Amino acid sequence: MGNIVSSYLARFKASLHVDSNIKDSIAQEVYAHLKDKRQELRERGFSQDEADRLAVQALGAPELIAQQIYETHAQGSWQEAFLAALPHLMVAMLFASYYWQNTYCISILLTAVIGVAIYGWHQNKPVWFFPWLGYYLLPIVVSGILLVHLSSGWGWIATLTYVLVVLIIIIYIVEQTVRRDEVYALLMLSPLPVMFGWLLALGMLGGLMRSDVAMARLQINVPWITVTFLVLAIATAVSFRLKQRQHKIAVLSILPITILLSVALVSVLT
Numbered sequence: 001m002g003n004i005v006s007s008y009l010a011r012f013k014a015s016l017h018v019d020s021n022i023k024d025s026i027a028q029e030v031y032a033h034l035k036d037k038r039q040e041l042r043e044r045g046f047s048q049d050e051a052d053r054l055a056v057q058a059l060g061a062p063e064l065i066a067q068q069i070y071e072t073h074a075q076g077s078w079q080e081a082f083l084a085a086l087p088h089l090m091v092a093m094l095f096a097s098y099y100w101q102n103t104y105c106i107s108i109l110l111t112a113v114i115g116v117a118i119y120g121w122h123q124n125k126p127v128w129f130f131p132w133l134g135y136y137l138l139p140i141v142v143s144g145i146l147l148v149h150l151s152s153g154w155g156w157i158a159t160l161t162y163v164l165v166v167l168i169i170i171i172y173i174v175e176q177t178v179r180r181d182e183v184y185a186l187l188m189l190s191p192l193p194v195m196f197g198w199l200l201a202l203g204m205l206g207g208l209m210r211s212d213v214a215m216a217r218l219q220i221n222v223p224w225i226t227v228t229f230l231v232l233a234i235a236t237a238v239s240f241r242l243k244q245r246q247h248k249i250a251v252l253s254i255l256p257i258t259i260l261l262s263v264a265l266v267s268v269l270t
Contacts, residue, residue: 004052005034008062015066017181017245018073026069034059074248076127076240083128084240087113087135088191088233096226110139130177130187131236137173137188138195140166183245186252187236193256194228197263228259 013027034055041051059065076084090109099105117136120129177185202217218225235255239248 004049004056005031005038008034008056008059012062012066015063017066017070017183022073030059030065070245071243074245075243078241080126080128081237081240084131084187085233085237087116087132088229088236091135091191092226092229092233095222095229098222100222125180127184127187127240130184131191133173133177134188134191137170138192141170141192183239183248183252186249187239190232190236190252190256191229194232194259194263197260198225198228201263224263228263231255231259 009027009031012030013023016023016026018026037055037058038051041054042048046054056062090112094100094105094109113132113135116132117129120126120132123129174185174188177188198221202221203213232255235251239251242248242251
């Protein structure tokens with residue numbers, strides 16, 4: 001492989017933001033196309049360097065080719081969009097129906113989330129699985145935060161051990177997800193700031209207020225909580241149907257921040 005072709009393929013792979021599981025196979029297809037074009041030019045009497053240069057020129061700018069291929073692979077089906085939005089919809093329905101007060105219903109929801117997350121993890125992690133993984137991580141993180149505030153005496157040793165283990169697990173999962181695609185990491189993390197925003201606004205983290213006061217505030221804000229998770233579900237589905245990467249990133253990063261600001265405003269007004 002000549003230096004010109006090697007440089008072209010390196011630029012192409014660096015610009016190709018698709019699932020790492022298929023990136024190498026796509027690069028191989030591009031290389032095969034360049035190889036065929038180069039062979040054709042060699043048979044027409046061009047030198048090796050001239051054939052390499054003309055072959056990459058004929059194919060076009062690697063960044064443009066990478067963008068076109070990304071847009072071909074990036075748009076998810078309506079089924080994938082629905083599956084990705086489903087955990088947000090389930091949480092919204094839980095609050096809208098007031099079944100959040102029913103321990104049995106919450107247990108069913110948690111069991112469903114854990115089951116789907118484990119299934120997706122062992123099924124080569126399809127794209128729709130990542131929002132489910134975010135909800136799978138949520139109780140683990142919340143448990144660590146509550147332990148920090150409730151622990152005393154020698155209980156701090158067990159708490160710190162738990163927190164360190166949780167941090168290692170989360171960092172590992174986030175790192176593995178980012179390696180595949182940063183968009184997947186945003187899908188996974190999108191429910192976390194929304195959920196933590198509400199927990200903090202309602203005083204349910206850190207013992208900021210009495211439990212009866214927190215529950216009263218929760219009752220008042222149930223309609224707003226339902227709306228925020230419905231909006232999150234719609235945004236997730238929309239991001240799956242978008243083709244351009246920057247639009248996906250904008251939706252999945254700006255929306256949680258907007259929801260957080262709205263949560264802060266609602267908490268002040270109520």
